[in-house]
Amino acid sequence: MPPLHQARRSLVDLAVEDIGQRLAAGQWPVDSRIPTEPELAALLGISRNTVREAVRVLLYAGLLEVRQGDGTYVRATTSPAEAMRAISRASLREQLEVRALLEEHTARLAAQRASPQDVARIAHLLTVRGEQQQYPDAADFIHRDLDFHLAIAEASSNAALAELYRYFTLTVQDSILRTMHDEALPDPDLASHQAIVDAIANGDGKAAGAAAAAVTRPLLQILDSLLPVSPASPTPPITARD
The missing domain is CATH 1.10.10.10 (Winged helix-like DNA-binding domain superfamily/Winged helix DNA-binding domain)
Structure with a gap:
């Protein structure tokens, strides 16, 4: 007992x-x-x-x-801790899908709502981020990249959406690490990120969303081409009945 x-x-x-x-x-x-x-x-x-x-x-x-x-x-019907555990157990593709949805939507809203100060901050953080190749330590680059994307989320003027992106940051960081460690999944260059900044500065929500999609969707397409094809389930044998 x-x-x-x-x-x-x-x-x-x-x-x-x-x-x-x-x-x-x-x-x-x-x-x-x-x-x-x-x-x-x-x-x-x-x-x-x-x-x-x-x-x-x-x-x-x-x-x-x-x-x-x-x-x-x-106060809530689902536990944030349980949600985070579910996210951490998700596949790389699933995590990148969520990242793509969040970044496209926050970029569209930021283009509609960002103040001149927000735009200046986003542009500055992209300059600080630079290119991946200039960082001896990959972790430093990842932190700078996340700072840039989080600034866009904050410029959306949607506190709930920004908090969701912040909450998702640790998983995004893990996804980026795995992406960068796979040579077949290249990190989008500085120019593709600059397109997001330009669209936000111009107040063009459609272009901002498209530019954000241009950063994330190619990763999903490349990842799909690398995923192993699951073998078809064998047909169960037919047994004679009495």
């Missing part, structure tokens, strides 16, 4: 999973109040102590929040 603390931990884990699934399914929408502790205990068939510990875990994860004197409310 396992020690008591291990059994208790297991019950809490199950309760966290159960409540998390109900949140994801929309049983309690964002900004709604979840049932009280006794109600949750009855609903889940567990003790109030277990419910209390499970709620603490979900509070820490950012899914729930306590409003003093009013109860516990739903």
